Amino acid sequence: MTSPPAPARISSYRVEGLLGDGASAHVYRCLSSAGQAVAVKLARSVEHGPVLHREADYLSRIDSPRVPALVERGQTADGRTFLVSSLVDAVPLTAWHDFSRPLPPVIVGKLVLQLCEALGAIHAAGYAHLDLKPPNLLLARDGQLYLVDLGSAAPLLEPLPRPRGTREFMAPELYRGQPPGPATDVYGAGVLLYQLLTGRSPFFPNTVRGQFDPVAVGEDEWRRLHCSQAPTPLSRHVDGAGELGALGELVHQCLAKVPAERPETPALLGARLRVLLLS
Structure with missing residues (x-):
């Protein structure tokens, strides 16, 4: 499964590099407008949006230091869903x-x-x-x-x-x-x-x-x-x-x-x- 070139930005987040790939999304290391490093999971297509929304729903209910926390979810200008989570080193x-x-x-x-x-x-x-x-x-x-x-x-x-x-x-x-x-x-x-x-x-x-x-x-x-x-x-x-x-x-x-x-x-x-x- 090949990865497309990383976008320069995902909404307000500046992309620094690819962290991983999955069947429904790419995961990027990004910086917020405040300079905070986060992980941003971007749907491969509009059709994969429900998978990310479901994952965001689950993350919002999980409280554990061993599961990165949900920061926010959103949608890009081309209609693809993304979710932002805390980044662990x-x-x-x-x-x-x-x-x-x-x-x-x-x-x-x-x-x-x-x-x-x-x-x-x-x-x-x-x-x-x-x-x-x-x-x-x-x-x-x-x-x-x-x-x-x-x-x-x-x-x-x-x-x-x-x-x-x-x-x-x-x-x-x-x-x-x-x-x-x-x-x-x-x-x-x-x-x-x-x-x-x-x-x-x-x-x-x-x-x-x-x-x-x-x-x-x-x-x-x-x-x-x-x-x-x-x-x-x-x-x-x-x-x-x-x-x-x-x-x-x-x-x-x-x-x-x-x-x-x-x-x-x-x-x-x-x-x-x-x-x-x-x-």
Whole structure:
């Protein structure tokens, strides 16, 4: 997906550079008229406006230091919607770790604990995030983690007309047409946990995750993998994986096909991680 040249301005905001791209929008680093650095998400077209309005509605109800706050929303002269949020001095998780090797469990635990805090705030506002891919996790130099991009988010326990999110991280119930609950995001966090601990995908054990192209896997195959195939045991990838013990069991519980068999909420997942890794 190619990006057009960055505009010089978006409404009253001066564009400094491109931060990222998505299916429905570009995200730019900008300066306000008062000189404040912000992130501005600009719809790719007029037709993508409702997606950004929905995201702005969700952000306005979320109160968490781990989710950048909404500043304002608006419309450009050509009718494209934009939303402005606070800018954090952080990089995508993929810029910090290439997912080609395992990370120490204590580091993984500290990252995912912060993710659980962000998810807890999003769920408290009544929404599921549904897109926990690494580019949506931003890591600051001091180790603080932030969760961005609610473009795929949806109200908890309400049916969706079609699955949302990145296929590699989508829970089985989304493919089955069931409404998302807190455990839906626990599944996505479980995929991330697995990748951080092993450097591999739960379903492609012979390929290093950093060299794996999930886009090349078709939707029907992802559906089959998430709904029917058991993840590869962590012991296949991690030296001394037996020492992980209960942690390995917890990761596989997060990846259970049935939501009721996972930790019920991110708070419960975080509590168990804290006991296992940080006590």
